[in-house]
Amino acid sequence: MTLLTVGSRHRGLAGIVAAALLAGVSATAPAAAAAKVDTALQWYDVTAAAIATSTRPQVTNSRAWAISWLAATRAVRTAPVGTARHYQDAALASAVHTALSNLTPEAAPTLDAALQATLRRIPDGRAEERGIAAGQAQARSLLAQRTGDGLDPASVNPAYPTPEPRPGIWQPTPPSFGTAQQAGNRLATPFLLDRVDRYRPGPPPALTSKRYRTDLAEVRAYGAADSVVRTPQQTDTATFWLGSSLTLYTGILRAALAQSTHPVARRAGLVAIFHVALVDTQIATSDAKYAYLRWRPVTALRADTDPDWTPLHTTPAHPDYPSGHNTYSGAAEQVLTALVGPRARQPYTIDSPSQPGATRTYHDWRGPTLDNVDARVWSGIHTRTADEVGVELGRDVAEHAVRHAPRLLR
Incomplete structure (x- = not known):
């Protein structure tokens, strides 16, 4: 079904997802949220920079985004009551860092520096430690689950035989007349x-x-x-x-x-x-x-x-x-x-x-x-x-x- 407007069905879908995303999460006070660095936006930019260093196929890079941010979402939802802000910042940063260090190892120096910058803003203590551990655990779990999913560069672009020429059927195109990609x-x-x-x-x-x-x-x-x-x-x-x-x-x-x-x-x-x-x-x-x-x-x-x-x-x-x-x-x-x-x-x-x-x-x-x-x-x-x-x-x-x-x- 195609959704073109925000009607009751959109609100219903958004509500279902919102409930799942916020399950078990204690709210951060608006004043505190406004005063702190936007860790989500910071790590969005870190992710974009890491992916920009990759020469892998687009779907492989989309996979890296999906795994790292799905791990982050799962991790921040585990925040104990009363520790949401510091725990969630540590969990999000740790999850994305762990996943991307595996998926885009060429970006490791940038990822390591970004993680240290985030952790310096978080007071040392149990909330930080538990957030880091949660982020790492969720990232490692997802990486294991997605192993062998067929979205590595070699699997994305296998040899594909060119079809016999006939009207309507794809043939290699100029100027390079290269073999089919993304099959x-x-x-x-x-x-x-x-x-x-x-x-x-x-x-x-x-x-x-x-x-x-x-x-x-x-x-x-x-x-x-x-x-x-x-x-x-x-x-x-x-x-x-x-x-x-x-x-x-x-x-x-x-x-x-x-x-x-x-x-x-x-x-x-x-x-x-x-x-x-x-x-x-x-x-x-x-x-x-x-x-x-x-x-x-x-x-x-x-x-x-x-x-x-x-x-x-x-x-x-x-x-x-x-x-x-x-x-x-x-x-x-x-x-x-x-x-x-x-x-x-x-x-x-x-x-x-x-x-x-x-x-x-x-x-x-x-x-x-x-x-x-x-x-x-x-x-x-x-x-x-x-x-x-x-x-x-x-x-x-x-x-x-x-x-x-x-x-x-x-």
């Missing part, structure tokens, strides 16, 4: 999905359908490198949203976390559930892509009437349907809408790795989704149907994740 995602173990194909969309439009012809005509006109109809503003949108979805959405989730007034258990849980949903979404996306093996627009157009047609941006090496960028956008929007509400408390601004120096400001979580749908068409690398179906798939998987999140918080 292994579909074989990985999700966090919450019981079946990777639970939300698999129906097949893409038939090659003889009006919708397919309309899709292809739009990409031909607006997505060409030498397009005469794409505006400079449309080119900017395509370029801004070209980069890694994980990187682009790191700023969006940070805005939601920074603006949140909820207790630390709920704030840590927002980060955890966001990335759990995104790991499951990337697995479901791979399932759909490799179930249908739909060719990319560049292959279709060159086989049709434009043998020299070239897209504005280089086509990624995996099938068209559905768009992975847009399954990510749909899932991210869905989690934030369900747990935060449809709009940000304040406007937020993000930048882009693929358009250095450019920024975009949004007021809600849906605006980035709408831009992403257009961007992949204007880049010449996806049909609009692949984008729109991708958004729906992402929303469906994310709704499932939010609904079933309490299972991970026990």
Whole structure:
């Protein structure tokens, strides 16, 4: 089911998750909370910096976020009454530090320095010691549980045989004509999905359908490198949203976390559930892509009437349907809408790795989704149907994740 507004169902889902996140946690006084360093935001930035040092596949890095922040969420929920503030700060920092030291060992010096900075702010004593121990225990437990889940780089990108050429079926794309990537995602173990194909969309439009012809005509006109109809503003949108979805959405989730007034258990849980949903979404996306093996627009157009047609941006090496960028956008929007509400408390601004120096400001979580749908068409690398179906798939998987999140918080 797709959730577009914050109605009673959203409040119900958010309430279920909130109750699970806050179970057994004593509240911190508002005055004290305002006076202290925001440990959750500090460790969000530490996590982002650690992940930025990684050259691993996007889904592997999403897994690192999910494990470290799920461990942190579990740890802060164990705070004894009367010790919440110091215990929770130590537990959150210790959990993320322990998990990321294992998952991104190249970032160990930065992680160690950040942990020491956090612990210096916490008075020595039993609350600090117990918080550290809880964080370490939860991180080690989750790392053990997720061992062999198929989200390591080798499992994500196994050798995949190129299909025999025929109309509609994916083939390697120019300029490198590389073999298919991310085929292994579909074989990985999700966090919450019981079946990777639970939300698999129906097949893409038939090659003889009006919708397919309309899709292809739009990409031909607006997505060409030498397009005469794409505006400079449309080119900017395509370029801004070209980069890694994980990187682009790191700023969006940070805005939601920074603006949140909820207790630390709920704030840590927002980060955890966001990335759990995104790991499951990337697995479901791979399932759909490799179930249908739909060719990319560049292959279709060159086989049709434009043998020299070239897209504005280089086509990624995996099938068209559905768009992975847009399954990510749909899932991210869905989690934030369900747990935060449809709009940000304040406007937020993000930048882009693929358009250095450019920024975009949004007021809600849906605006980035709408831009992403257009961007992949204007880049010449996806049909609009692949984008729109991708958004729906992402929303469906994310709704499932939010609904079933309490299972991970026990």
